[in-house]
Amino acid sequence: MLEITPLHYSLLSAALFMIGVIGVLVRRNVIIIFMSIELILNAVNINLVALSDQLQDLAGQVFVVFVIAVAAAEAAVGLGIIIAFYRNKETVNIDEIQIMRW
């Protein structure tokens, strides 16, 4: 209990991942859904860093750097889409975003 093993970090990561997934599933504001995706990416990063420390292998931290780069790209493009959509439809409710449905 008092010794912190990689299992503890994995459990923390899994819990944070689940919180993010629940956020993606239950929230209707598309910005909060994006933030939940950031939480999910952070959960994955915690796992990678903890295992990198455990295995004494820097590959995990290199992957974290790549994940952060991809998260930045995703945030920029996703928020650009939100801005463009809000300009046309005046809403960020994901239930009302259905213009591509036929």
Added chain:
Amino acid sequence: MAEALLFYTLAALILGLGVMVVSARSAVHSVLFLVVNFLLVAVLYVTLNAEFVAVIQVLVYAGGIVVLYLFVVMLVNLKKAPERFSDPRRLARSGLLLGGVVLALIVVVVSSSLRAGMASEGTLSGFGTPFTSGNTEQLGWVLYTSYLIPFELASMLLLVAMIGAIVLAKRHLGD
């Protein structure tokens, strides 16, 4: 013992703030909880000997991405002002609470450093230890040798994403 205490405190705060991010009614509050969450994850990285990743976490996530989110939240929904949180009694109470926490932290840090100073009997232990190569140097070495091509691809991805974001957010092309 101290390590376990630190881990459990950080884990509880990270999970609690994650729940707050998901459950906050206003998107602005959600973003602010997200900043604190990212900073605490950076502290967790420091405890895992990943200093470079912690710094990147603070700079890119807490500094860049979250500010982007804040901008978009401000641009998109500015309809409901949070009157509920402008209660001065509530502000005073949270101010007192935060002040107490900061005071306790200062007491803990000062007393532990005094104890460490007494234990080392005036020698500068911990300051004079030469570290041959830090985490950043090792990570840079791996990144520029084994992972050179993925690294360049990531930079191309960022360039394409930047152009894409500008094109998407621009009102009309050609204006």
